[in-house]
Structure formats: C-alpha cells, structure tokens
Amino acid sequence: MDERAALALLERELEAAGDDAAVVDGLVITTDMLHERTDFPAGTTRYTAGWRAVGASLSDVAAMGAEATAAVAAYAAPEFDAEELLAFVRGASDVCERVGGEYVGGDLDGHEEFTATTTAIGSTDDPVYRSGATPGDVVCVTGTLGRSAAALELFERGTRHDDPDVLERANELFRFEPRIAAGRALAPHATAMMDSSDGLARSLHQLAEASDCGFEIDAETIPIDDALRSVAASDDEALERATTFGEDFELVVTIPEDAVETVQSALAVDLSVIGSVTARENGITMDGEALEDRGYTH
C-alpha cells in the first residue's frame, strides 16, 4: 500500500482526518514528519531546517484559516551538536514569532538520520475546509509558486561548486512565510482552502475531490516565482515545475468572484486569480487540456 492509499484508509477510519489539520474544540492541530534524505537537501542549514519544519505545520494551520497558537518539534539526530540544535530551535522560534505563535520546545531523540516531527496548534471558531468550493467561484493562489523548486536547483549547484553564496540564496528561498495572516483575511470569504505543499496540480485535485467540483485554470495567470524562471531552462519548464513540484506552502483558495477585490486589498501578499470552479463533470483543465494529478507525495 502506498502512502496515498494509506492516507485514504485513515480518512475512512478517523472522522477528523483528511483536511490540512484536524479540528477539535476550536483548536486546529497538525503534525508532519520530515527526514534529512527526502526533505532537507545537502546545504540546508539547521536554522533553515527548523524554520521550514515548523513552518510546514504552521502552513497547515493557515490553510484552516486559523490563528497560530504554538508549535513543538521532536528532533532526532545521530548526535546532539549544541550549535546545530540551537540553530534549529532559533529557526523554529523565528518562524513562530513571524506569524504570532510561540515555539515551546519538544523532544530529543537519538536516531541515525536527522528527523524532525513538528506539530502546530492554532485556534479558530470557523475553520475553512477543503470541501466548500462552488461552481462560479474563482480559484486563487497566494504569493508565488516555484521557490522551493528553485531552491532545490540552487542547493544542487551550490553543493556541486561548493559556493556559499548560492547555498545562502537556496536557504533563503527554502524559508517561507507561513500564510497565517493571509489565511485569516481569506477565511471569512473562502469557500474552500488548502496549502500547496503537494503542488498546485495535486492541490486542485484534492480540492476537487473534497468539494465535488472541477477547475478551469488559465496557465498565463499562474504566479511563477522569478527565482524559478531564472533557473529553469525554458518558460515551459518553469510552468511545469511551478504546477507540479510543490513544497511551496502557499494557499490555494476558492472565493466568490465578487469578493476578490475586497480580499486583495486586505492582504499583505499578492493573491492571483488563476481560474474558476466548474461542475465536476468538466474535470480539471489548464488552457483547455486535462491537468493531471501529478505532484509531490510526502
């Protein structure tokens, strides 16, 4: 059984599972486990790892339209180096502080591969699920897509050429701002929301599945990050990676068309309208062609 089949099994078993975060008593709760081999490319600093690991969980809190309350992390490594551990904790604390939450520590554990499990908790009286998108709504994305795809390319180049400047730029791109503030501003208008951690294409498929709808996407409107454009060999390649690479932690959200202006003026980050919600039988298309369910499987 692969990971997606296992997740589907759990969704059937657990009422609260299946969205970006579980909702209990006005709290939203989400947990993620990240490993060095699959999630932290060579060149990732422990500061960036702490920021990114905790940020990934905060992004799930944002996707529910909730405020950030607190986060914890379980940190496992073959040995505990004081400098690395403190760097991780500072990254974790800084990303929490950035979004108004508190990093409150966690657990330490010996393990042959550097592994971090992060849990974030948020609060909201009115969570936004993946299931309310309605034909006629527009579908939007916050910020830009492709920062992480660009970072990965730069981590490879920086490691190959042993170039600290390139690695520093890769680390910067890898540290994203969890969209807590945007999620809060979008929540009163959003009919469905999730984060783009599995890539735009997969996110649209998941929203379509949960909301029983389709999507028509206009490729030209997808906000491709400049960093990705500058490392991609062609515009087509940039679009392909922006659509399917994932790991970007932006919000993918559906809202009524007449709310777009109000929401855009309330957000500190760009909100791009990239298409519209259709009836389910229309499927998911980009520029009229089927957009396949490809992306990152965590």
Next chain:
Amino acid sequence: MDERAALALLERELEAAGDDAAVVDGLVITTDMLHERTDFPAGTTRYTAGWRAVGASLSDVAAMGAEATAAVAAYAAPEFDAEELLAFVRGASDVCERVGGEYVGGDLDGHEEFTATTTAIGSTDDPVYRSGATPGDVVCVTGTLGRSAAALELFERGTRHDDPDVLERANELFRFEPRIAAGRALAPHATAMMDSSDGLARSLHQLAEASDCGFEIDAETIPIDDALRSVAASDDEALERATTFGEDFELVVTIPEDAVETVQSALAVDLSVIGSVTARENGITMDGEALEDRGYTH
C-alpha cells in the same frame, strides 16, 4: 553532548520547556518520538505501540494536572501495511477514549525504522509544575511501579520460546492507563507533579532540582507491581527495577500531609505515600542511604 545535556541547553533557551509539557494560553502541549529499536521490543503489537506511544504523551498531560483534549501521531514505517496501520490507529484511539480525549490522526511517512512521534494537547487553567514541592509535604506515587520492567522480561521470554500467551501478557502490561483522572483529582492539592517515565529515582532527582528540595524515601512503601515481583529473581532486584527502570507512566506527586486522605478517597487508583519532602541539603535518600540519579534516558 548527550541527550540530557542537550535538554538542559534547550531549557535555558526556551522559557516554556523543561516540564512534562509546555503551557500556552491554558493549553498544555507535549511531544515524544519513539523508535522500534529502543521503545518497542520484539513482540509488541502495533495496537500496543499505538496505545503506548499516544499514552506516553497523554501521561505528560496528566502530569500537568490537565484534561486530555486531543492527540496526533506521525507514523513512519518502511511500508504501509493496512492491518498494522489500522491496529496502531485503534490503539491510539482507544487510549485517548479511555481518558476522554480524541485521537485525530496525523502524518504518514516512509522510513526504514518504525518510528512514531506523538503529540498530546490538554487544557487546564491551573497547571501543576515540578517546582513547588515544600519540606514537610509527603511524596506519593499512583498505581504500581514495574509493569514495564516486567513486560520487557516477558517480551524476551515470549520471543525466545515463541509463546503467544506470554507475549499477550507482555502487551497487556505495556498498555498503561494515562493518569489523567488522577492528575485532575490531585491537581488542587499537588505542590509538584511529574510522571515516572524516566524511573522513580530520576523523577525524584528532577523534582528535587526543580523544587530545590530533598526527599526521604521509605523503600518498604514503594508499590512494586506483582508482575515485576513474579519475574524478578529476588525482592532486592524487584525493588531495584521498580526504582530505576522507568517507563511506567505513573504520577510522582508531592502534597501536604493533611491532604492525603481527601485525595486518596477521590482517586480511583491507589495512591501510595512513599516518603517526605526535606530541605535540599538532606539530598535524596532511601532508607537512609543516598538514592542515586539512575534511570532511563530517553
């Protein structure tokens, strides 16, 4: 740097760290990472693993005197076997249900060693810390000590002789009841509290450090579990393991002497008075001899 030194470093860095759970906005939050090699002996079923992993985090919630709200787990394994995964989830759900909390799912991840990171959340307006023990108080422990030490012995015997009955008994002993109800009943009277997961001796040292006090323990009053007595070679060995083995998840608590009867009658579980709180300069003694800081380092 070993794990204890690393934990001490983090306590200096993070205000909320250093107790059984962190406290934020009336919530208590705790996370633990467990691994197959160190935490789940051969013969442990996935149902027991789910129960025990989530139970360990709920035990930290209990140690703060909080109610159990919810728990999540990140489950990592080399492959996802539907039966094993469901068994884990059922164990996790059952232990939550037992203490009035809700298991709400989590994350799945591919990993060569079976690893579970659990996070539990509780709520209380009046958390009990490790730091309030006062000379003159008595020190008490809930339930019995040595269940896990006995379980480990039975896992070894059961695996060696391929005996399913012995393994079933080991699994039963390994599934403990997190002391949420006892923690709630103790909270109004407790001056300091923690769980015994690192062993009684280490717990007393940690309470002494946090409360700036000493302890006089009467060995005869330590509630040694019958299962441990029946597998130990001698009474001395049973006492030694009950004192230092740990992994039992009972509560170690200090209360004013005149509250003992009230508390005992309010608890559904036994509460044994095992000694008294002294001034710091008296150190920690058992039957008049120094009780060393030995135990389980997670």
